[in-house]
Amino acid sequence: MNRAERRLGKKGLAAPHTIARLSTLLAPAIALQKEGRLPAAVAAYREALRVEPANPAAWCAVSYMLVQLQSYEEALEAARTAATYNPKLPEAHHNLGVAYMNLGAFPQAMRSYAEAARLSPNNWRHAQNLLLASLYRSDMTVEQTNDLHKTTMARFNVPQRGPVARPDAHERIRVGYLSSDLYQHPVTDILLPVVKRLDPARFEIFFYSHDSFPDHVTESLRRIATKFRSIDNLSDADAAALIRRDNIDVLVSLSGHFNDNRPLVCAHRAAPVQISMHNVVTSGLREMDYFVADRWTLPASARDWFSEEIVCIEPIYMVDGAPELPPIRERVGDGPVFGSFNNPLKISDACLTLWGRILARLPAARLALRYRDAYANQSLRRRILTGVCAAGANPSQVVFYRGTKVSMLEHLDQYNAIDVALDTFPFSGSTTTFQTLVMGVPLVALAGDRMAGRWSESILRTVGRQDYIAATPEEYVELACATTALPLEARAAQRALVVRSSLCDADSYARQVQDMFIELVQRRARAPA
Numbered sequence: 001m002n003r004a005e006r007r008l009g010k011k012g013l014a015a016p017h018t019i020a021r022l023s024t025l026l027a028p029a030i031a032l033q034k035e036g037r038l039p040a041a042v043a044a045y046r047e048a049l050r051v052e053p054a055n056p057a058a059w060c061a062v063s064y065m066l067v068q069l070q071s072y073e074e075a076l077e078a079a080r081t082a083a084t085y086n087p088k089l090p091e092a093h094h095n096l097g098v099a100y101m102n103l104g105a106f107p108q109a110m111r112s113y114a115e116a117a118r119l120s121p122n123n124w125r126h127a128q129n130l131l132l133a134s135l136y137r138s139d140m141t142v143e144q145t146n147d148l149h150k151t152t153m154a155r156f157n158v159p160q161r162g163p164v165a166r167p168d169a170h171e172r173i174r175v176g177y178l179s180s181d182l183y184q185h186p187v188t189d190i191l192l193p194v195v196k197r198l199d200p201a202r203f204e205i206f207f208y209s210h211d212s213f214p215d216h217v218t219e220s221l222r223r224i225a226t227k228f229r230s231i232d233n234l235s236d237a238d239a240a241a242l243i244r245r246d247n248i249d250v251l252v253s254l255s256g257h258f259n260d261n262r263p264l265v266c267a268h269r270a271a272p273v274q275i276s277m278h279n280v281v282t283s284g285l286r287e288m289d290y291f292v293a294d295r296w297t298l299p300a301s302a303r304d305w306f307s308e309e310i311v312c313i314e315p316i317y318m319v320d321g322a323p324e325l326p327p328i329r330e331r332v333g334d335g336p337v338f339g340s341f342n343n344p345l346k347i348s349d350a351c352l353t354l355w356g357r358i359l360a361r362l363p364a365a366r367l368a369l370r371y372r373d374a375y376a377n378q379s380l381r382r383r384i385l386t387g388v389c390a391a392g393a394n395p396s397q398v399v400f401y402r403g404t405k406v407s408m409l410e411h412l413d414q415y416n417a418i419d420v421a422l423d424t425f426p427f428s429g430s431t432t433t434f435q436t437l438v439m440g441v442p443l444v445a446l447a448g449d450r451m452a453g454r455w456s457e458s459i460l461r462t463v464g465r466q467d468y469i470a471a472t473p474e475e476y477v478e479l480a481c482a483t484t485a486l487p488l489e490a491r492a493a494q495r496a497l498v499v500r501s502s503l504c505d506a507d508s509y510a511r512q513v514q515d516m517f518i519e520l521v522q523r524r525a526r527a528p529a
Helices: 003-008 016-034 038-051 056-068 072-085 090-102 106-119 124-134 142-154 186-197 216-224 236-245 263-268 300-305 349-361 378-390 408-417 431-438 455-462 473-482 488-500 506-526
Strands: 173-179 203-209 227-230 250-254 273-277 290-293 309-312 337-340 366-370 398-401 420-422 443-446
Touching (some): 016 038, 038 056, 056 090, 072 378, 090 106, 106 124, 124 142, 236 263, 263 273, 337 408, 349 378
Parallel strands (some): 173 203, 203 227, 250 273, 273 290, 290 309
16 A cells, blocks of 8 residues: 555545545546656546545645645645544644645644644654744744753653663674665765764664665665665664664664654664764653754753753764865856845744845845745745835845756855855754855854754854854844955855865764764763663
8 A cells, every 4th residue: 555545544534435436536646646746646636526525634635745846825725624624633734734834834833733743642743843843933932942842752752661771792883873864865965974984893884764765875875784774664662673673782863853754763762872963952852862962053051951961073064075166256246145045944034024124224135045946936935025025125125046956066056146145043054054155155144042043153163254143133134234245265265264174074073973982882881770
């Protein structure tokens, strides 16, 4: 049975005597969805629903596909219809949340996710998206966000299995990586250089993959791995049991709150040492031992936000050596041109207000926004314009780029079209921050009050450009208005500064990771049973 069929087979179908008829009506739609022909699948579902509309599960499938097609307002209507036919169907409320979130309506998204979580309290996906949406809200304090994480995650702790086991006396330390992102992805951009450099005489590497999209990076990881296992069809408890059978000493949960990751495997104490890495918020799990950060993303004053013990790697962001880069070119045309290439989910209402104030102060300025093909969506463009214009900007000052897929060199070359980058908040950039700086473009960032908002600060401080960091929203506006395009020589100097920095020292980063694994295994071996 394929995933679409499993989704439609859950609760929420019409009365039993109609099921056979619906199955026949929906068969073409399910087949089209399985083939990835989403526009045709949506049309086929709608045709079936005209005959038999009282099918909330089918409406859920329609809303899910409309999100993939970036038709967010239509997705809202489909999810609302599903909830109307069955108000107790968690998936309907979850899909409402997904559509709201993509529209930047985070309070409404959280209310929908919270209702889905109330109806299905043991479903990690509902809780995960509820917590994820909170990270993008500029109207929630860090205390409110942390309290939500702690109270939500508390219900996912499982009864302790007894004393935590010590690492086994292997000839080599066995490290397991748990992730849904074991393909070309920002996580593997950092992971692959590390595992390539771990000493094979001292380490065995295991991967536990869930819902990945295999590609050339996946194959590189397979070649490195002692074992590469899929846990797609295993429950969290069974996945943990598999990891225990593999006698893993250290289990690393990667980016647990994002995508299809499954940190709850760690709640079942899968390994003697369990580490949360490449995340921005506490797991809230009793059995998660450590959280990896650096002194800028997580200063000592903020560590009580986390249930884990903090271990530091400096810096927490890394690129595998000096990347291949396009030439730095002078922009042609009037200016100034500000820009943001960040995921628009990170563009909060408060962020739009400051950007609008900057544009109002500088009537000749423009704001260039680019992120894949996201700005092809009219609703997103409308939200951006509404936010900046409410703060005094003119709509003609905003330029939306509806990009197609390009190579990395072509993507980096697009930074030559802007003078100054504006960072997002309360969720800052990381990869985009590095790319901006290595292309010699100044980046104005606001110092964050939570880890999700401190990545740009960490990168800027690492390369010695703390002069780009604003301490307050008012200072952010003043700094942006005062920052101008660097001359070509200064841009080249900034690139050299970045390339020579520890951000591009993968050898040092890998040594720190290796030393961390050894130290934490030894610490666990010395601890009482």
